[in-house]
Amino acid sequence: MDRYLVFGHPVRHSKSPFIHTLFARQTQQELEYGLAEPAIDEFAHALRTFFDQGGKGCNVTVPFKEQAFTLVDRLSPRAKRAGAVNTIKLTDDGVLLGDNTDGAGLVADLKSHGVTLADSRILLLGAGGAARGALAPLLAELPSELVIANRTHTKAQQLAAEFCDLGPVTAQTYEQLAGPFDLVINSTSASLQGELPPLAPALIHTDIAIYDMMYGASDTAFISWAKQHGARQTMDGLGMLVEQAAEAFTVWRGIRPGTKQVLRELKRNLGVI
Numbered sequence: 603m604d605r606y607l608v609f610g611h612p613v614r615h616s617k618s619p620f621i622h623t624l625f626a627r628q629t630q631q632e633l634e635y636g637l638a639e640p641a642i643d644e645f646a647h648a649l650r651t652f653f654d655q656g657g658k659g660c661n662v663t664v665p666f667k668e669q670a671f672t673l674v675d676r677l678s679p680r681a682k683r684a685g686a687v688n689t690i691k692l693t694d695d696g697v698l699l700g701d702n703t704d705g706a707g708l709v710a711d712l713k714s715h716g717v718t719l720a721d722s723r724i725l726l727l728g729a730g731g732a733a734r735g736a737l738a739p740l741l742a743e744l745p746s747e748l749v750i751a752n753r754t755h756t757k758a759q760q761l762a763a764e765f766c767d768l769g770p771v772t773a774q775t776y777e778q779l780a781g782p783f784d785l786v787i788n789s790t791s792a793s794l795q796g797e798l799p800p801l802a803p804a805l806i807h808t809d810i811a812i813y814d815m816m817y818g819a820s821d822t823a824f825i826s827w828a829k830q831h832g833a834r835q836t837m838d839g840l841g842m843l844v845e846q847a848a849e850a851f852t853v854w855r856g857i858r859p860g861t862k863q864v865l866r867e868l869k870r871n872l873g874v875i
């Protein structure tokens with residue numbers, strides 16, 4: 603049977619096996635999908651061993667995405683832009699192809715929530731790996747403006763300079779930000795510590811769409827905060843998780859699974875509904 607897995611550390615709580623098993627069932631593909639948690643300095647070896655032993659493909663998550671970028675034989679254009687690899691496929695001619703489906707997953711999830719990206723003003727919070735992966739797919743949707751704000755302003759400036767050939771992207775400090783924005787995407791890891799990015803409440807209005815790439819069994823700190831200040835449409839990163847997985851599954855198997863039912867099952871599994 604074709605073997606796939608996700609590499610991460612820690613990875614025990616990963617939902618990827620659950621999601622891909624449902625995708626396989628739905629599309630009647632015969633495959634198995636497992637977990638691998640190599641020591642931080644043993645990822646390269648573990649990856650090689652997996653493919654030497656007949657593995658067909660894998661996902662890569664924190665903290666190995668940047669390392670995976672350096673270990674594959676060939677990179678997709680979107681992985682090259684993202685500077686990170688979350689999906690690897692062994693091609694029929696034995697080449698390890700590195701791809702990145704995170705940004706496509708974000709855009710697909712935003713669209714499935716009915717968020718309009720074309721001609722919109724988007725504020726992206728954070729300038730780490732998650733922001734980098736989102737930039738090219740967001741700019742491809744032709745927003746009128748995309749502003750990056752980050753605690754460490756120089757990182758936002760670097761990112762804006764790197765992507766300005768793709769569209770109207772600029773960097774501003776949190777203090778400089780002037781609304782109205784149509785969509786705010788939180789790519790910071792602040793919610794992990796229950797912290798908030800230092801965003802002025804005045805930027806939140808009833809018609810704004812709020813997206814937090816993090817998710818949990820209850821609202822993230824950022825989503826709770828945005829709701830308190832009047833945001834009516836809030837979304838967490840669970841849909842993005844399912845959509846990036848669907849994109850990876852399509853890369854591996856050449857067949858696109860449906861995501862709606864799987865997202866519902868995942869929410870049930872997490873106790874969200």
Ligand code: ATR
Nearest residue numbers: 728729730731732733753754790791792797798799
């Ligand atoms: P990831 O790969 O998830 O993007 P990362 O590359 O470590 O993780 O980046 C984390 C991002 O969250 C950074 O933009 C970080 O800001 P700095 O560049 O200033 O470190 C941001 N971040 C983390 N905690 C934050 C907080 N409490 N407030 C604001 N931004 C925060």
